[in-house]
Amino acid sequence: MMRRLPIYFLVDVSESMVGKNLYSLEEGIGAIVSTLRKDPYALETAFLSVIAFAGKAKTVVPLTELVAFYPPELPAGGGTALGAALSHLMDEIDRTVVVTTPNRKGDWRPIVFLLTDGHPTDDPSKALDRWNRSYRNRVNMVAVSIGGGADHTLLKRLTDEVIVFNDSAHDAFARFVKWVSMSIQSQSRSVSAGQDGKVSLAKAEPGLLESVENAEGLTPFAGVDDRYAVFVGKCSKKALPYVVKYERHMGRIETSDPVLSKLLQTRRYALDAVAPVKNSYFELSDSGDSGQSVSSGDLIGQPNCPHCGARFAMAVCQCGKINCVDGGGDHTCPWCGQVTTYTISESGEHFDIGRGRG
Ligand SMILES: [Zn+2]
Numbered sequence: 001m002m003r004r005l006p007i008y009f010l011v012d013v014s015e016s017m018v019g020k021n022l023y024s025l026e027e028g029i030g031a032i033v034s035t036l037r038k039d040p041y042a043l044e045t046a047f048l049s050v051i052a053f054a055g056k057a058k059t060v061v062p063l064t065e066l067v068a069f070y071p072p073e074l075p076a077g078g079g080t081a082l083g084a085a086l087s088h089l090m091d092e093i094d095r096t097v098v099v100t101t102p103n104r105k106g107d108w109r110p111i112v113f114l115l116t117d118g119h120p121t122d123d124p125s126k127a128l129d130r131w132n133r134s135y136r137n138r139v140n141m142v143a144v145s146i147g148g149g150a151d152h153t154l155l156k157r158l159t160d161e162v163i164v165f166n167d168s169a170h171d172a173f174a175r176f177v178k179w180v181s182m183s184i185q186s187q188s189r190s191v192s193a194g195q196d197g198k199v200s201l202a203k204a205e206p207g208l209l210e211s212v213e214n215a216e217g218l219t220p221f222a223g224v225d226d227r228y229a230v231f232v233g234k235c236s237k238k239a240l241p242y243v244v245k246y247e248r249h250m251g252r253i254e255t256s257d258p259v260l261s262k263l264l265q266t267r268r269y270a271l272d273a274v275a276p277v278k279n280s281y282f283e284l285s286d287s288g289d290s291g292q293s294v295s296s297g298d299l300i301g302q303p304n305c306p307h308c309g310a311r312f313a314m315a316v317c318q319c320g321k322i323n324c325v326d327g328g329g330d331h332t333c334p335w336c337g338q339v340t341t342y343t344i345s346e347s348g349e350h351f352d353i354g355r356g357r358g
């Protein structure tokens, strides 16, 4: 039997990834596959799988040979349950990777590319123990912190290979994809020569990929990712969900607009993106709310609804959920069915809005 080189992409598809990053990763997986198909060594050995995780984890593509691999559409969800993701990955490895026995040569040592941009919203310690006890020494894991937003101390407890990917660098995703492809190609060459060892990653480009040598100081588990304030709304007309993402601006935004400048002094989060998602969003989300909220007085910018174009996508019903409205007047909430009369005030009183977990 042919010995396979199993490669798993364990991809964070939480709210903070929704939008540009998810599209870039989808394209990136497609580009990796087409590069590998042109490489005779990779074509012969590499098998790919894609596992997506947010509040829950899901195998999007099971371990598949390159010629039959079709790049998937990545789902999205709420939460960053790294513990659940690792457990799912380990179960998947148990189920699919052929182990070497005295009578049989099993698969080559699998490679896992963990791509994440946030702090875990679950407690991953049990999964970490299981990983370190039974998987770490027989699986090559490369943990990539997208934009440097992941918990590097925690990732260091999983693997020695923790790499920060600067996603705002020039042509960042295209160059990152090239690096991943080259790393897989080099590993498939090694295994074809019978060397089944530590993954030989392609040379990292400074400014794009930086290896994390040590991460001092444990970050305590907080249950919410504070780089972003993310909200899940539902379109009143189409009843489809969307994600509104505000980013902590940390004073980085420069403006000559006096009104905006004033807002930046008093409000912590600026509108970053609004993106439509599908109803499958709820399948990958952890149950329950984060229990944390953000005051509307802390947010800058009001997006349009990405499904119907309504002017205000951050209207809040009495039930606490977010929906879109086109203006003042009576609106039926697509979450609870209650009718609420909205008044649109530009200055407005502030109210708390329940946030997603990251
Ligand atoms: Zn709408």
Ligand SMILES: [Zn+2]
Binding pocket: 317, 318, 319, 320, 321, 333, 334, 335, 336, 337, 338
């Ligand atoms: Zn409601």
